[in-house]
Amino acid sequence: MDGPNETVRKAATSARMYDFYLGGAHNFAADRQAALKVIEQYPAVPAVARANRAFLGRAVRFLADAGVRQFLDIGSGIPTVGNVHEIAQRAAPDARVVYVDIDPVAVAESRELLHGNDRATAIHGDLRDPKAIVANQGLLDVTRPVAVVLAAVLHFVPDDTQAYGLVDELLAVLPAGSHLVVSHGAAETFGLGDERTAAARAVYTRQTSTAGKPRTKQEVERFFGSRCALVDPGVTWAPDWRPAAGDPTDFAYDTRRSGMWAAVGLVQAA
Numbered sequence: 557m558d559g560p561n562e563t564v565r566k567a568a569t570s571a572r573m574y575d576f577y578l579g580g581a582h583n584f585a586a587d588r589q590a591a592l593k594v595i596e597q598y599p600a601v602p603a604v605a606r607a608n609r610a611f612l613g614r615a616v617r618f619l620a621d622a623g624v625r626q627f628l629d630i631g632s633g634i635p636t637v638g639n640v641h642e643i644a645q646r647a648a649p650d651a652r653v654v655y656v657d658i659d660p661v662a663v664a665e666s667r668e669l670l671h672g673n674d675r676a677t678a679i680h681g682d683l684r685d686p687k688a689i690v691a692n693q694g695l696l697d698v699t700r701p702v703a704v705v706l707a708a709v710l711h712f713v714p715d716d717t718q719a720y721g722l723v724d725e726l727l728a729v730l731p732a733g734s735h736l737v738v739s740h741g742a743a744e745t746f747g748l749g750d751e752r753t754a755a756a757r758a759v760y761t762r763q764t765s766t767a768g769k770p771r772t773k774q775e776v777e778r779f780f781g782s783r784c785a786l787v788d789p790g791v792t793w794a795p796d797w798r799p800a801a802g803d804p805t806d807f808a809y810d811t812r813r814s815g816m817w818a819a820v821g822l823v824q825a826a
């Protein structure tokens with residue numbers, strides 16, 4: 557069990573570090589210190605976070621325009637610019653959104669932002685227990701299609717059996733016509749086994765309770781399994797997934813540097 561020193565060492569969280577990368581204000585000294593250690597190894601990490609947010613925005617807009625009206629955003633993080641409910645409800649005011657996060661600060665901030673919005677809510681939940689999330693979410697009709705958003709969160713489930721198993725479990729309870737949105741840290745970028753990769757990953761392992769594991773393009777494809785048909789253009793670097801005007805230009809010179817795989821799949825009949 558963690559002693560008091562361990563509790564202090566692990567005081568950072570991935571949600572608040574990510575908030576810091578994005579220039580947000582909902583982070584503490586321990587989060588900033590841990591995030592700066594990662595940035596020291598990978599100066600591009602804030603740009604990676606921006607590229608990821610931009611992909612998320614385009615994916616939600618694409619789905620809302622295609623008629624999707626229910627979103628389950630797991631590992632949703634601390635609210636920032638371009639949250640799922642803002643994009644979805646701008647396109648379709650009747651869209652319903654449930655945010656789920658393991659970090660109580662993320663849940664509290666989301667609830668505050670959603671005050672007065674009866675078509676969006678935030679709950680505390682663990683991606684590794686998808687049945688409990690589906691049972692507790694309370695707003696979505698899961699007998700009808702739902703878009704499950706797993707943006708930059710599956711790499712915080714390092715155990716492969718657990719990671720692929722939980723996605724299969726989620727897909728099994730959702731009807732055909734549902735969607736799966738995934739973005740995922742790339743092993744091609746962050747899994748090189750060199751010193752700086754090891755140092756950056758050690759920050760998450762030692763200072764947060766969410767160790768990280770990047771995966772290859774093929775491993776990300778595997779999340780869509782046999783039940784999903786990948787929406788065009790398949791699994792791509794985040795900036796390459798249906799790029800749009802106004803996207804960040806950080807990786808315009810080489811999208812492979814974005815370090816994040818991204819894709820959307822359509823759930824097929826079993």
Ligand SMILES: C[S@@+](CC[C@H](N)C(=O)[O-])C[C@H]1O[C@@H](n2cnc3c(N)ncnc32)[C@H](O)[C@@H]1O
Nearest residue numbers: 571574631632633657658659682683707708712
């Ligand atoms: C990098 S942030 C991504 C936030 C947002 N999805 C985005 O893409 O902008 C990862 C989020 O996943 C959450 N998270 C990590 N492990 C989780 C788990 N097992 N269950 C639910 N949320 C988790 C963290 O608390 C954090 O808010």
